[in-house]
Each structure stands twice: as C-alpha cells, then as structure tokens.
Amino acid sequence: MKDSLLTGTRIRPAPENHLGEDVIQEARRRFMGGALMAGAAAMAAPAVAASAESLDIPEWTRQLGPGVGTHPYGMPSRYEANVQRRESPGLTRTKQSSVSFTPLQSLFGIVTPSGLHFERYHAGLPDIDPAEHRLAIHGLVEQPRLYTMDDLLRLPSESRFHFVECGANTAMEWGNSAVPTVQYTHGMLSCSEYTGVPLKLLLEESGYDRKLGKYLLAEGSDGAALTRTIGIDAALDDAMVVYAQNGEMLRPEQGYPLRLLVPGVQGISQVKWLRRLEVGDMPWNTREESLQYADFMPDGRYRQYTWIQEAKSVITTPSGGQVIMDKGYHQITGLAWSGRGRITRVDVSTDGGRNWREATLQAPVMSKCLTRFRCDWNWDGGPALLQSRAIDETGYVQPQMKQLREVRGTRSIYHNNAIQTWKVAEDGVVTNVQVS
Numbered sequence: 001m002k003d004s005l006l007t008g009t010r011i012r013p014a015p016e017n018h019l020g021e022d023v024i025q026e027a028r029r030r031f032m033g034g035a036l037m038a039g040a041a042a043m044a045a046p047a048v049a050a051s052a053e054s055l056d057i058p059e060w061t062r063q064l065g066p067g068v069g070t071h072p073y074g075m076p077s078r079y080e081a082n083v084q085r086r087e088s089p090g091l092t093r094t095k096q097s098s099v100s101f102t103p104l105q106s107l108f109g110i111v112t113p114s115g116l117h118f119e120r121y122h123a124g125l126p127d128i129d130p131a132e133h134r135l136a137i138h139g140l141v142e143q144p145r146l147y148t149m150d151d152l153l154r155l156p157s158e159s160r161f162h163f164v165e166c167g168a169n170t171a172m173e174w175g176n177s178a179v180p181t182v183q184y185t186h187g188m189l190s191c192s193e194y195t196g197v198p199l200k201l202l203l204e205e206s207g208y209d210r211k212l213g214k215y216l217l218a219e220g221s222d223g224a225a226l227t228r229t230i231g232i233d234a235a236l237d238d239a240m241v242v243y244a245q246n247g248e249m250l251r252p253e254q255g256y257p258l259r260l261l262v263p264g265v266q267g268i269s270q271v272k273w274l275r276r277l278e279v280g281d282m283p284w285n286t287r288e289e290s291l292q293y294a295d296f297m298p299d300g301r302y303r304q305y306t307w308i309q310e311a312k313s314v315i316t317t318p319s320g321g322q323v324i325m326d327k328g329y330h331q332i333t334g335l336a337w338s339g340r341g342r343i344t345r346v347d348v349s350t351d352g353g354r355n356w357r358e359a360t361l362q363a364p365v366m367s368k369c370l371t372r373f374r375c376d377w378n379w380d381g382g383p384a385l386l387q388s389r390a391i392d393e394t395g396y397v398q399p400q401m402k403q404l405r406e407v408r409g410t411r412s413i414y415h416n417n418a419i420q421t422w423k424v425a426e427d428g429v430v431t432n433v434q435v436s
C-alpha cells in the first residue's frame with residue numbers, strides 16, 4: 001500500500017505504521033552510501049527550483065474529471081488510504097469487545113476526523129432507530145422525564161470542542177513497553193466539536209433533589225448496558241447530552257443517536273447510546289468502577305473514582321515507526337491536553353529531559369481540549385531523545401515515568417500520563433524507549 005502524503009519527504013511514516021525492514025534498510029543506505037550529503041543539499045532549498053519540466057501540464061489537467069455527483073458523502077483521497085484506525089496486534093479482543101486506535105501520527109491541527117475517532121465498545125455496536133430511542137431522567141427527581149430525540153433537538157443547544165481519552169490509554173507503557181507507534185501508545189485519544197444539551201438544563205427540568213442528589217448513574221442501551229456513576233458537580237458544570245459531532249449526527253461507533261459527554265473525564269464515563277440518567281445519593285459502585293478502571297496502589301490499596309485525565313502530551317512527529325531521512329531542519333509537533341482546563345505551556349527536550357525549550361502553542365487553546373504544539377529543531381544527525389512536557393492552568397506539570405512510578409508503583413493499568421520518549425538513532429529510525 002502507498003504511504004500517505006509524507007512519502008519521500010524528510011520524515012517518512014512506516015507503512016502500516018509498523019517499522020518495515022525495507023524502510024530501515026533504505027534509511028541506512030541513504031546515510032551510509034553518502035546519499036546524505038546530496039540529500040541534505042537538495043533539501044536545503046525546500047521547494048524544488050522551478051524548471052521547464054516541472055511546469056509541464058500534468059495529465060489530470062488535460063482532461064475532464066469524473067462528475068462530482070458520484071460522491072453523495074465524501075471520502076479521503078485514495079492516496080491517503082493508509083491513514084486508518086487500527087486494532088493493536090498486542091491486545092486481546094473479540095468481535096464484540098474491542099478498541100481501534102486513532103492514527104495520531106497522520107493528523108493535523110486538533111480535530112479528529114469523525115471516521116478516525118478511536119472506538120471502544122464492550123458489546124458490539126447497537127443499531128438504534130432514533131425515532132424509537134428514549135432518554136429517561138429519574139431517581140431523586142420531582143418529575144421523572146422521558147425524552148425523545150425530537151424533544152432533545154428542540155432544546156437550547158451548545159457546541160464545544162473537547163477531547164475524549166480512554167483511562168487505559170498508554171497502559172502498555174507501565175511495563176517496559178515495545179509498543180511501536182504513537183497510534184498504539186496514545187491513540188485512544190480523539191478530539192471533536194460536540195453539540196448537545198447541557199445536562200444542567202435537563203436536571204433542572206426534572207427538579208432533581210438538591211440536597212440528596214449527589215450522583216447520577218448513566219446507562220447505555222448497548223448489550224453491555226454499560227453504567228458509570230457521575231458526580232453531580234461535573235453534571236451541573238459542563239457535562240452535555242450530545243447528539244452531534246463535527247457538524248453531523250454522531251457516528252454509530254460514537255454512540256448514535258445520543259451520548260453523555262463529561263469533559264476532561266476518562267472515556268468510560270462518556271456513556272454511548274445513552275438511555276437513562278438516575279439521580280441518587282451514593283455512588284453505584286458498578287462493575288466499571290469497582291473491577292475496572294481502578295488503580296492498584298503500591299501499598300496494596302485499590303484507588304477508585306480517579307476519573308479526571310491529568311495533563312499529558314505526546315510528540316506525534318517525529319514518533320515511533322517513522323524514519324527521519326536527513327539531517328537539518330525538522331518541526332517537532334504534537335498534542336497536549338488536560339482534564340482540568342487549559343494547557344498553559346508545553347516544553348520540548350531533545351536530550352531526554354536534561355534541557356527544555358518552550359514550544360509554540362497553536363491557537364485556539366481551549367479548556368479540556370487537545371492543543372497542538374510545535375517546536376523548531378535542527379537535527380545534527382546524532383542520537384536524540386525527544387520528549388514533551390505539558391503544564392496546565394492549575395500549575396500541574398506532566399510527570400516523568402519515574403516520578404509516576406514512585407507514587408503509583410508498578411501494578412497500574414490505567415491513568416498513565418507520563419512523559420513519552422522517542423529515540424532517534426543515527427540512521428534516523430525513531431523508536432519507543434523509556435529513560436530512567
């Protein structure tokens with residue numbers, strides 16, 4: 001299969017996002033066979049000087065293209081066919097319970113195209129007729145309510161950009177991981193514009209019990225009937241019942257026709273195919289918050305309800321599986337986010353955390369949303385260890401893996417927000433490593 005846009009440019013993505021032996025060999029040949037100098041010289045003038053030949057009229061300009069009426073819903077160019085969600089080869093999965101990862105290394109800006117949003121489901125995808133779907137609000141309320149989709153679409157709406165990250169994102173890095181690419185280390189992360197109804201409005205309409213109503217139970221109508229407890233503070237703050245994503249109705253994978261969005265909170269609480277919200281006075285302690293998504297602490301205790309996704313960042317280019325084809329100028333770029341608000345600063349290191357430089361943050365920088373950062377870099381051809389470190393508006397600094405292990409021990413699965421290291425070898429091959 002053809003590589004995407006970046007083929008033949010200065011940083012080469014690995015086909016299928018796995019480092020193919022052919023790509024490594026090609027990089028080595030370039031470096032060892034003296035091609036480096038020629039390559040570097042050619043690259044020094046970025047846009048190839050215009051020649052008579054390069055101004056020849058290409059074939060596609062000499063004819064009419066096919067009619068556009070043949071594409072009622074658009075698809076990416078066929079040359080981008082390699083940019084796909086993928087299931088991690090290292091994870092156990094079934095047809096009904098799986099996860100596919102977002103190709104972060106291939107994306108630009110902060111928005112994840114809907115067709116590339118990661119998907120995590122515990123009991124397959126329900127096929128829900130929106131005309132028959134209902135949302136119930138009940139429990140400690142004066143007036144239980146049953147909403148149709150039409151009812152919800154008539155209510156005042158809001159649109160906001162937020163990330164969704166699975167609490168198990170980057171889980172493999174708790175071990176001494178060999179996960180090859182950023183798609184698999186960090187790809188249970190996506191960002192969209194969501195449209196829906198503020199949950200506060202629905203709760204007020206139902207007359208929820210302001211004294212005793214401290215928690216909500218959210219339940220999905222998939223075969224997993226997935227349930228999570230939501231604190232009333234988050235529900236009244238910025239939570240939404242959403243039906244649209246990136247300008248269109250939710251995709252089936254993302255919970256069509258209705259999902260809960262609790263910004264900044266781990267993915268499991270973003271209950272898809274949402275069918276009911278029950279107001280209660282205690283946490284429910286469901287399977288998804290007792291058996292799963294809890295943290296084994298080093299003292300033997302089991303930490304529950306750690307649901308905010310703390311500040312985190314990762315460099316997406318250059319990243320594992322890519323090959324840097326020549327020395328000289330490269331832009332280091334990546335993503336930063338925090339479940340507690342805005343990102344205020346991202347630092348980048350090329351020497352494994354000894355020296356740091358402040359990266360440029362791309363506007364807009366929004367709360368509980370992905371932020372794109374960039375940093376100029378002149379690669380001298382020597383070995384390098386690339387890291388990024390995010391700081392959020394609370395002053396929280398993303399920890400080194402070592403610092404995180406000091407607090408959390410080695411038995412954790414969830415909530416790994418440690419600094420990621422990519423090693424650049426002298427032949428330009430980029431791999432996933434951990435530094436102590």
Ligand SMILES: Nc1nc2c(c(=O)[nH]1)N[C@H]1C(S)=C(S)[C@@H](COP(=O)(O)O)O[C@H]1N2
Nearest residue numbers: 118119120121122166220226254267268272
């Ligand atoms: N009803 C329901 N909601 C669900 C799930 C599910 O299996 N069923 N998976 C959860 C998990 S673990 C995550 S990480 C997010 C992922 O959202 P996405 O599939 O839109 O990326 O959905 C959550 N909501």
Ligand SMILES: [Mo]
Nearest residue numbers: 166167267268
């Ligand atoms: Mo998840």
